Structures are given as structure tokens and as C-alpha cells.
Amino acid sequence: MIGLFCFVLAVLASPFKSKLRLEAENAVLRHQLIVLRRRVRGRTQPTNNDRWFLVQMYRWFPSILKVVTIVQPETLVRWHRAGFRRYWRWKSNSRGGRPRIEMELRALIRRMSMENQLWGAPRIHGELLKLGFSVAQSTVAKYMVKRRGSPSQGWRIFLRNHAPDIAAMDVFVVPTIGFKLLYGFVIVRIDHRELVWINVTTNPTAEWIARQITEAFPWDGAPGYMIRDRDRIYGSLVTHRLRAMGIRDKPTAPASPWQNSFVERLIGSIRRECVDHVIVLGEAHLRRILKSYARYYNETRTHLALDKDAPVSRPVQRTGVISSRAILGGLHHHYARV
Template sequence: MAPRPPSPAAREGVPPETARPATHRAQHQGPRPASDPGNPSWGYRRIHGELAALGIKVAASTVWEILKDADIDPVPGRELQTWPAFLRSQAHPILAADFFETRTLTGARLYVFAVIEHATRRVRILGATAHPTAIWTTQLARNLVMDLQDAGATAKYLIRDRDSRYTAAFDAVFHREGIAIVKTGIKVPRMNAIMERWVRSCRAELLDRTLIVNQAHLLHALREYEAFYNEHRPHRTLRAAAPLRPLPQPIAKPCRIDDLDIRRRDRLGGILHEYRHAA
């Protein structure tokens, strides 16, 4: 990359009549760099503009071919994609995983591992333990892969944070199935926002309202909440449907509220409520 030439006033032997006007630079700026200002790589358009500023006449296509022959990307940053755009375009094959902890009545700390599908919002609570060892997490990864195969779900990406509980053996289980591991940034929970939002719902709707006695009681409560979340709880993203239950057909004939027969089913002693219209 050639440096910018000095200003006409600093060059010796340059007649005043040949000095460039102040508006010349604005007319020949060319495109902006393909990447952010902190990236030193320039695109072929930027290089072409710098050469033109030096008085070197060369076609932009020639600069493109020279960079291409040298195995240099002529348009750096062309394939860069923002994180929200990646999530929107690849929602169907994306899984998100996370660990979160809770406490029992005795003060014991238990760790829960769950996975959610971005497209369907279906959640899978894979297990809970007081000691999440490498062998335990790897076995949960195998269980998840088998569940996905049984359900006929296709996944290409698994978003997770940089927790030390995710070992190389854990990642290897997904790599063998062609699922790429996407790590979130350090202290950037919004990169795994859908999973984090589900953890918040689980705490607000279940864990903060339940006195957990032990690990068996926690697993029972989580299984009930998983079924409630997947089969009944409406989701705004799914237009009020549930991940495993489509919206019911609307009532054909007009009727009053008093004519409807609404039945309520309580789960976990009344912590969760399901409402259905009796046929």
C-alpha cells in the first residue's frame, strides 16, 4: 500500500497553477474501506483510489485480478455477517445450550443443563446434578444427539458460552454429527439471548415459586415444566402457539363467553395452570 503523497504545498518544483483544488480529494475519495476503520485490510476499490491519487492509471479490474492471483481477498469483509442477521437467517438449524444453578432447602447447589431450538422454541432439559463432571456433560451431549435423531430434527450450530464444564469431549460429540460449536463472547450473554430468556422464565414461573427438597424433586419439577412449556404455554414468536401444539381451529359460530366450557388443569400443586376449551 503506497503512502499518501504529501500536500502540493510541501512538494518542491510544483507550480501553483498545477496544485489540486481543495475539492479534488472529495471528488476522488472512492468507496469506503470494506471493513471497519480498525481493520488494516483494504479492498481493491480503495487501493485503486490510492493509486489514482498517486497519478498511476490502472483499471480497477486489474487491481482486482492482481489481488486475486496473490490469494488476497479483493473485497475483505464482504462475507462478514452481523450476529442478529446470522441468527435470523440460520434460526432453523440452531441450538442453544446453557447451565444454570438453583438451591435446595438445605442450601445444596444443583446445576441444570438445558437446550432450546431457536426455530421451534422447543426446550429439552437434559439433566441436573450437584457435580457436573466432564463424563456427565459428555453423556448428556450423546443423549441430546440421539433425541434429535429420533425427532428428525436437523441442527448445524450449537451456541454455548465459554464455561469450563464444556470439555473437548463434549464438543467432539457434536462435531461427529456435523454440528459446529459457536462460542459466545466473554461476558456477552446477549449472544445467547434466547436461551438466557428461557432460563429467566424457568426461574420466574417455577424455581422462584417452588421449595426444592432434593435432586429428585428438582428433576420432577423440571420435567413438568418442560411438558408445560412445550405443549401448552403460548409463545409470541410462534403467534401464541406452543412448540409441540399448533393453535386450535377458531370457533365457527359466534357465541358468548358464558357458553364456553373452559377447563383448568393444575400442574405441580397449582403452580402451573393449563386452560383448555372442552369439546
């Protein structure tokens, strides 16, 4: 009865409604039927387009709330308020201001801040200005790596700062064609992995090793520390010679070759890249081979620890014809442009 009464009132009031409002209500009713046909599992799922349509119709004709049945009027009003907020949030976003800096510059700022633990934003900003980048110091501070606590160097930096004053020495054995034993002696600088001395003997003594140390270093160019193992060949004569040259003797712990890792790695390279491929005929033959390998090791061979450079830095050659020169009879080759 109530429904019939509402229908009669709607029919009586229809002549007084504007034509546009009637068309709007009809459009809303038709759209609701479309939404109901897309019902999934008995539940109506309006899309963003449906919400936008209903909100726009509500903006233009607020009276359509009377014919909306698939959602509550409060829901439609809430959609309208949400759209209003999003619209003005988008409208309020500033399209001016400073332009965003490039990704390469951001990466460079982060790299500088990570590689230089003691640098702050002013120092990095100054370096960037010298490199031709126009950027504000506040922007540099924004993209720097945030640290916890005071800046401090790492162990790698600490060891690199002390490496130039450290050298290491050791003795290795090479058999000859007659099954006799020859003894090679090497000294290496830790900082540039430079093989500063190599020699061979049939009878290593403390006096012979002390003489090799004297010949390896000038008196004004000796390292501050010498790392060695606890071989009994290093007698009191060797320690006295080191002390006289201003070198502090640093023997490793017993049975701990890893504490002298640089020279152990060098001896391993000498074996793998040289003496393991040669039958040694005698002392003079081995000395000549090792001297040739030492020149190759210092001047030609690239090292991973030196960023693919040689201990005696090789220049980068970009022009010329590439030629090769055999080393150790063709066991290795040196490539250069001429």
C-alpha cells in the same frame, strides 16, 4: 360638470334601453350597496356568492360593466374566465372508466409487497387471483410499495432462515432446602423455542454434558450449530462429541451472555415461573419439577415470539365447555375445551 353631462346623457338614453337591462343594472347597483355595507376595516371583501352573481349578470347583460364600481371591469372579466375554466374542467372529468378498488384490497397489495421483498407485480397479481380478487396487474403495480434499489431480504428473514439449524445450551444453579447446589442443564432449539432437553445433576462434568447432548438429539436430527458460553465445564470431551455428531461448536465471546440470548431468556423464564416459587428438596424433586415445567413450556405455554402459540403448536378450539387442568400444583393452568 362632466358628471352632470353624463347624467343628462343617461337620462336622455334611458327610454331607448330595454326594460330587462334597466332591471339588471338596478339589481347590480343594489347588490353593490349590500356589499359595501359589509365592508370590513374600510376594505370591500366580496364573497364567492357576490362574484357568482356579478359574473352571471355579466354573462346575460355585458353592459352592466358601466355600473359596476366596487371592482374593476378587468376583475369581473377575470372572474368570468376563471368560472368558465372551472366549469369545463368539471364537465370534462370522466365519470366512467374503471371503478376504484376498495381500501381493504389496497392495504392487502401493500402488505404483500412489504412482506415479500422478492415479489413483483405479476407474482402479487397471481396471488390475488387465487384469492378471488378480479384486479388488473397495472392496478397492483400502482398500489405496491415503491422500493429504492434491488429487492433484498432483511436481517429478520435472514436469521429465521438459519434458525432451524441452531441450538443453544447452558447450565444454571438452583439451591436446595439444605443450601446445597444443584445444576440444571437445558438445550433449546432457536427456531420454535422448543425446550428439547432438561436435566439435573449435583456434579456437572464434561462427560455428563456430552452424554446429555447425545441423548437430546438423534444422530440424524442434530442441529448444525450449537451456541454455548465459555464455561470451563465444557471440556475437550464436549467439543469432540459435538464434532462427531456433525455439530459445529460456536462459543460466545467472553462475558457476553447477550450472544446466547435465547437460552438466557429460557433460564430466566424457568426461574420466574417455576423454581423461584418452589423450595427444592433434592435432586429427584428438582428433576420432576423441571420435567413438568418442560412439558408445560413446550405444549401449553404461549410465546410472544411465536404469535401467541406454543412451541408444539396448539389447535384453536371453538366449541365445547372450557375446563382447566392444574400444572405444578396450581402454579399454572392449562385451559381447553372438552
